[in-house]
Amino acid sequence: MTSRFDQPIDREGSGALKFDGRAQTFGTTEVTPMWVADMDFAVPEAVSQALQARVAHPVFGYALAPESLYQALMDWLHTQHDWHVPREWIVLTPGVVPSLNLVVAALTQPGDGVIVQPPVYFPFFSAATGQQRRLLENPLRLVNDATGQPQYQMDMDHLTVCAQQARLLLLCSPHNPVGRVWQTAELEALLGIAEAHDLIILSDEIHADLVYPDAPPHQPLSRLSAQGVADSELASSHRIITAVSPSKTFNIPGLGLSALIVPNAQHRQAIQRHLTTLGVSVTNPLNMAAFEAAYRGGHAWQRALLDYLQDTRDAAIAYIQSELPSIKAVAPQATYLLWLDCRALQLDDDALKHFFIQEAQLGLSPGAMFGHGGEGFMRMNIATPKANVMAALAQLKTALSRKDLA
Ligand SMILES: Cc1ncc(COP(=O)(O)O)c(C=O)c1O
CATH class of the missing domain: 3.90.1150.10 (Aspartate Aminotransferase, domain 1)
Known part of the structure; x- marks a missing residue:
C-alpha cells in the first residue's frame, strides 16, 4: 500500500x-x-490551505499574532503532552536557534558557565561560545541497554561537577543527534541537580512531537518540575524554560516561528527586553497562518x-x-x-x-x-x-x- x-x-x-x-x-x-x-x-493539507487562504488576501502588512494562535499552541501542548501552559508564559520567537541565543544573552553574563551534552546539535555550542560564555561539556555515555542495544545515557555524576560552575544547562529533549527520549527518572535526577546548584535549564523540545509510536512518551521537563508545586510558588521559582515549535513536526522550518514557554516572570521580562532590542519582527502573515493551522489541524x-x-x-x-x-x-x-x-x-x-x-x-x-x-x-x-x-x-x-x- x-x-x-x-x-x-x-x-x-x-x-x-x-x-x-x-x-x-x-x-x-x-x-x-x-x-x-x-x-x-x-x-x-490544513497548513497548505491556511497559507493559500492568507496569500489570497492581497495585503502583507505588519503582523499581530491573534489570541487563537496562542490557544492552538496551548491546546496542542495539553492534548499531546498533558501540559497546561498559561497564556502569559508564552513568548513567540523567530526560531529555536535564535531562542537558544536569546536565553543565553538574557539570563547569563559573559564568563558564566553554560553546560551542553555532546554529541549534540551544533548551535548549542555556539550559543555559549559565540557570546563569551564558558562552555562546560557533560558528554553523553554510549552503553548497551538491557537487550544489548547501544543506547545513550547522561552522566549525572559528571553533570553534578559541571553544575557547580554553571548558570545554565542547554538540554536537548528529545536529543538530536542520538534520538533519545529522556525518561522521568533521568529528568528528575537532572531537576535535582538544577535545584541544588541553582541552575536554569533551557529545554529544547523541538523534537517532542516526533517520538516513534513504539517509544516511551516525551515528558516535558517543565511539567515534571511543576508537579506538586503551588502556582504562586511556581511563578517566581521556576527555573525551566522550554523551546517548542511546529517547524520540525509539520515541515515548516523555513517559515521561522517558534515559542519559548517561560513560567518565571523575571526571566520572561529579560527575554522580552532582549527581543525588543533586536527589533526583529517575529511574526509575519505566513508563519502565523502555518503555525496555527499545524497545531490546530495537524493531529x-x-x-x-x-x-x-x-x-x-x-x-x-x-x-x-x-x-x-x-x-x-x-x-x-x-x-x-x-x-x-x-x-x-x-x-x-x-x-x-x-x-x-x-x-x-x-x-x-x-x-x-x-x-x-x-x-x-x-x-x-x-x-x-x-x-x-x-x-x-x-x-x-x-x-x-x-x-x-x-
Ligand atoms: C535540537 C534542535 N533545535 C533547534 C533546531 C532548529 O530550530 P530552528 O530552525 O527553529 O532555529 C533543530 C534543527 O534541526 C534542532 O534539531
Missing part, C-alpha cells in the same frame, strides 16, 4: 538548502541529500507521519544489520535522524566524510560536527520516501564492498 509520504517531490531549484546547497556543502551536486533536518514531504497527519517514519526506520535498521555489518545504527526513539556508528571502518573524520560523498554519493552530516563523541559517526536524515532511504543504503553497501570495507 502506498502512502502520501511515498510521493516523490522535486525540491531542486525551489531554494531548498538541503538540495540547492549541495555544491556549497559537499563540493558536488552528485549526492543524495540526507543532511539538514527538514523533510521531503508535503505539509499537512491526524502527524500520526500518519510517525507510522511512516517508524516503518522506514525499522526497514533501514534491519537492512543495516543484515547488509552493512561494519556500520551500527543507534535506533532512535524520536527524530527522523539515524545516528550511524561507522567507527569500525577505521577512517578518520576527513576520510569518512570523503568516503560518503565521493564513494557512496551520499550527503550526510558528519558526526564530528556534533562535538565530542561524534567522531566516527554520521547522521542520516530518513524523512524522505522510504524508497530513497533504501536506495541510499544500497549505494552505501556498494561503496563499502568496492572498498573492501563491508
Whole structure:
C-alpha cells in the first residue's frame, strides 16, 4: 500500500538548502541529500490551505499574532503532552536557534558557565561560545541497554561537577543527534541537580512531537518540575524554560516561528527586553497562518507521519544489520535522524566524510560536527520516501564492498 509520504517531490531549484546547497556543502551536486533536518514531504493539507487562504488576501502588512494562535499552541501542548501552559508564559520567537541565543544573552553574563551534552546539535555550542560564555561539556555515555542495544545515557555524576560552575544547562529533549527520549527518572535526577546548584535549564523540545509510536512518551521537563508545586510558588521559582515549535513536526522550518514557554516572570521580562532590542519582527502573515493551522489541524497527519517514519526506520535498521555489518545504527526513539556508528571502518573524520560523498554519493552530516563523541559517526536524515532511504543504503553497501570495507 502506498502512502502520501511515498510521493516523490522535486525540491531542486525551489531554494531548498538541503538540495540547492549541495555544491556549497559537499563540493558536488552528485549526492543524495540526507543532511539538514527538514523533510521531503508535503505539509499537512490544513497548513497548505491556511497559507493559500492568507496569500489570497492581497495585503502583507505588519503582523499581530491573534489570541487563537496562542490557544492552538496551548491546546496542542495539553492534548499531546498533558501540559497546561498559561497564556502569559508564552513568548513567540523567530526560531529555536535564535531562542537558544536569546536565553543565553538574557539570563547569563559573559564568563558564566553554560553546560551542553555532546554529541549534540551544533548551535548549542555556539550559543555559549559565540557570546563569551564558558562552555562546560557533560558528554553523553554510549552503553548497551538491557537487550544489548547501544543506547545513550547522561552522566549525572559528571553533570553534578559541571553544575557547580554553571548558570545554565542547554538540554536537548528529545536529543538530536542520538534520538533519545529522556525518561522521568533521568529528568528528575537532572531537576535535582538544577535545584541544588541553582541552575536554569533551557529545554529544547523541538523534537517532542516526533517520538516513534513504539517509544516511551516525551515528558516535558517543565511539567515534571511543576508537579506538586503551588502556582504562586511556581511563578517566581521556576527555573525551566522550554523551546517548542511546529517547524520540525509539520515541515515548516523555513517559515521561522517558534515559542519559548517561560513560567518565571523575571526571566520572561529579560527575554522580552532582549527581543525588543533586536527589533526583529517575529511574526509575519505566513508563519502565523502555518503555525496555527499545524497545531490546530495537524493531529491526524502527524500520526500518519510517525507510522511512516517508524516503518522506514525499522526497514533501514534491519537492512543495516543484515547488509552493512561494519556500520551500527543507534535506533532512535524520536527524530527522523539515524545516528550511524561507522567507527569500525577505521577512517578518520576527513576520510569518512570523503568516503560518503565521493564513494557512496551520499550527503550526510558528519558526526564530528556534533562535538565530542561524534567522531566516527554520521547522521542520516530518513524523512524522505522510504524508497530513497533504501536506495541510499544500497549505494552505501556498494561503496563499502568496492572498498573492501563491508
Ligand atoms: C535540537 C534542535 N533545535 C533547534 C533546531 C532548529 O530550530 P530552528 O530552525 O527553529 O532555529 C533543530 C534543527 O534541526 C534542532 O534539531
